[in-house]
Amino acid sequence: MFNLSSGELHEKQTIHTASEIYQQPEVWHETIKMIEREQGRLRGFVKSIFAKHESVRVILTGAGTSAFAGNTLVTELNRQYQGKIKFEAIATTDIVSNPESYLFKDVPTIMVSYARSGNSPESVASVALGEQIIDEFYQVVITCNEEGQLAQNIQSDDNSITLLMPKKSNDKSLAMTSSFSSMVLASFALFSEQPLSENKVNQSIQNTSVLLDSITDRIEDILTFPFERVIYLGSGLLSELSREGALKMLELTAGRVMAMHESSLGFRHGPKSVINKKSVAVLFMSEDPYTRKYDMDILRELAADDSGMKVIALTEKSDDTVAALADWVITVNPEGEDFENDMYLALQYIAFAQTFAMKKSLHVGLSPDNPSPDGVINRVVKGVTIYPFET
Structure with missing residues (x-):
């Protein structure tokens, strides 16, 4: 495994x-x-x-x-x-x-x-x-x-x-x-x-099984790049999913990798300043034709950046333009019926993000099952006081 x-x-x-x-x-x-x-x-x-x-x-x-x-x-x-x-x-x-x-x-x-x-x-x-x-x-x-x-x-x-x-x-x-x-x-x-759609749910399940069986070598190749910052990007619901991608990296590396998230369009409005030569951007690409135009624009911009950063693009189908721009491309549904809804992609994209975070945790010498042995964070949160509320 x-x-x-x-x-x-x-x-x-x-x-x-x-x-x-x-x-x-x-x-x-x-x-x-x-x-x-x-x-x-x-x-x-x-x-x-x-x-x-x-x-x-x-x-x-x-x-x-x-x-x-x-x-x-x-x-x-x-x-x-x-x-x-x-x-x-x-x-x-x-x-x-x-x-x-x-x-x-x-x-x-x-x-x-x-x-x-x-x-x-x-x-x-x-x-x-x-x-x-x-x-x-x-x-x-x-x-x-x-x-x-x-x-x-x-x-x-x-x-x-x-x-x-x-x-x-x-x-x-x-x-x-x-x-x-x-x-x-x-x-x-x-x-x-x-x-x-029963067919699309089953296809998503099958694709994720294939992904989890095959992705490790790609991730280990990515880990040869000594990154200290990860930025998860996406549009629409994939922008929201990027929150979870970033949190997994932050949790499992106990903060040794700074992880953040933003929308593909919103990234230019200040957050882009996080980029340096030890940064990796992970782009969750939409399959909606209109939305994808904005994902492609930020991919082109990141590919042209001269800081030395790297880009991982996750996409449903093989795309020659994406392959030419990104340093690594993860194609999650290369042969199946088009999903035509990013919710089905979200399940596969997050499986990659989880695996990526787990392998980076091991890479920096931590134990993923409990990357925070000093108790900074816990499985069930501690230290919360709930105060009475009077209407």
């Missing part, structure tokens, strides 16, 4: 991280089968709320990687619903500190909570604030842990449902990998206005 023997995976303390990245195609298959089995209950619950109210807010929330699940989805869901339902991605860390800025008494609201453990204090507090402030409040808890507080707290609540991910997705590693991607896929299947 990833050019590491079983002994090396244990010795280098990367057995959990590597296994959890590698298992994603299997976990996604289980996730989709679970959604199919419970489709009537799950989609029926959501649609009944939409039908009951003239206007509904759907808040996609979580903390850290769990928040980025909502960020990644919100653009696509709003595109589908065209304003009929308003989807918003708001982190629990924002809701808890400023509840009156985000929760409105007279607006019917579904709070969709993403949670690996379901025990993060901000996640539990956000739900409590929603119940306290909003008159008509509903919950969808998407979690990897049926014993977590979020799942336990709603067992007898008729206005709430739990969407439990496959057991394997409850990642043991510090960094969330299969938990993130399975929750994204599950909520995309739940809230998508039209049923997902």
